[in-house]
Amino acid sequence: MPKILFTASTYSHIVQFHRPYLSAFRALGWTVDVACGGAPMEIPEAHRTIHLDFEKQMLSPRNGRALRQLRRTMRETAYDVVSCHTALASFFTRLAVNGGKQRPKVVCMVHGYLFGENNPAAKGLILQAAEKLVASRTDLLMTMNRWDTQYAAAHRLGKKMVEIPGVGLDPSRLPPISREEASALRRQWGIEETDTLLLYAAEFSGRKSQQVLLRALAQLPLQVKLALPGQGALLEECVALARSLGIEQRVIFPGQVARMAQWYGAADIAVSASRSEGLPFNIMEAMYYGLPVVASAVKGHTDLLVPDTCGLLYPYGDWQACAAQLQKLLQSPEERERMGRQGRQSVGVYCLDQVLPIIMAQYEALIPLRDETITHT
Template sequence: MSARTRVLWLAKGLGRGGAEQLLLNCARHADTSRYEIEVAYVLPWKDALAPALTEAGVRVHCLGAPGSGSATGTPGRADPRWPLRLRRLLAARRYGLVHTHMPVPAAAARLLAPTAGSPRLVHTEHNVWDRYRTATRWANALTYRRNDAVIAVSHAVERGIPAARRRPGAWVTVVHHGPDLSGAPEGPAARADARTGLGLPQDAFVVGTVGNLTPKKDQATLLAAHAELHRRHPGARLVLIGSGPLDGQLRARAAELGVAGSVLFAGSRSDVPALLPGLDVFTLSSRQEGLPVALMEAMTSGLPSVVTRVGGMPEVLDDGEQGLLVPPGDPAALAAALGRLAGDPPLRDRLGAAARKRAERFDVAGAQRAVEAVYEQVLRR
């Protein structure tokens, strides 16, 4: 390919979720001598990462009308005209390849692409199929084989793609993406600064999690586990970084459990890498995952983790080696694992050092090269 190929990355939103963060990480490492990357998204109120993408040299298109979400970022209803705007964008920009993320925009692109220059279609699967809503599964089922190639973020996600929806040959490629923490602070000073910024005692045992406040992340189980941990370790603190529809419900639950004073709802933050050094243990209580960027960031930061045995997490964290794995939806098991680490600082140090070592495998630049190898493969057909 002598000329650059224009590529559109299509997502539902550009909020601070893990899938969206992957777009930004990959954009910073894209081969701009070969690919002209643009990004389009559907939900205008989920735009936190749009400025960073623009700064990285990526042209960003919002497909939703500005009035379909409030000026303060409060979710509204998706503009029903966004597929028409997507069709016009595809026709006007004449993309050689469309790389979709999230199933609903992906299904729309698969239906519209043949009428707008027929770009090649690559899809990244971030979750297992059986976790999608019924309507989403049907939209996927009816259009999925139109993909020229599929990238799965973990082997667990790859196994979740139904055999009936696959195409023959090397159609699915598993790519373990990685975080981009270059220049992130570390060491005792970073720990002290993070705790001061969060208003946490310097000597407290601090557990933290990063994720949207949604049912699939199951912070309710984490709150119940923290309540049990707090009974055994009264100085323990829990930090929840993220925002979402369950914010009010989770705050009320913390109050019901009698631990509101030891739980910090930090909200959505753009400085997560600077906050991680303030934690003693990272945790995820998720009921479903593909392969969370937050876990990889925590491991890269040298944190021991306690996470549920779901999705791709057991692919990057060995139980008892870089952290501890527990069943989903089990507050007692989660509390026991956190309590084990609370009472054993040398174990925390050993697991954290092993996590940092394992994280050397996480290579965002290498992941983007693997993605571009898929692009090259489908563009040559």
């Protein structure tokens, strides 16, 4: 049986984005292994799950141990394909691949380079150097937005490069929400019928920049509320900022939410303040539920949101411009409805039934997926 190894920094990444692809390879008769770090989670589609001791700090000794474990795993199991995801795991996975002729084909999916645009320059130089170091071991590089595609092509970061429409939004995980369900959630959190609810579901990290939205909210009418589902290192800092701005009664911190569908159903406008993205699911999900979007004008967002069509953009970090764009939508319910409708119509090309065949075709172009006698090259 042909064999493939998927790697990522966290179990949650594989669970959230790649289970349909594990299933697709299994259906074709492949042995499917997964190697990842973080909090362990069940991945029933994998034949075997290998825990790696990854840590977000690139030079952590734990990553050295993960590198050695990856090398040992690849040496013991002759994989035909290695598919790597997330910046940290992708680097160490490709570093672990034997550089000789007898090695697996290596596929790297870029979920958003963490350099360029508004990202810190010093960190960016390190990450750029890391990508160049392992470019020769990247047989297929899949990017998700124009900026990443152009950068990868200019710096030859893969032997073959292709832009894909994300990993596929799965409508089966996004059930319709009735008015009754949406109203019940709003009542539970003290949101009046006359309130306008903004929604931004994201990890509380420097890259996600929730502080921008809090400062923008302070400039908006009292009837505007903001929901910030998620956990992360900067959660308490954001809670303190909301308090210092005098808007703590208008901000909802519900923590980690397992079922986001209810929140999309309850919200009026989706917002984002992210510093950079690949092709963000939270924006696509909002579009799927017919919400207009106000987001920072960064890669990923600019690919999904055609200005004045299904959303409005503002310069990253500019909370005054963010507030001004939100004010436009607050003053025009008709415009909100039009943008929501446009978003719902345009998101179809990013849905799983459209995207999965595109991505599997890229694997097929690299190596026969249905050939039981695959030879390493």
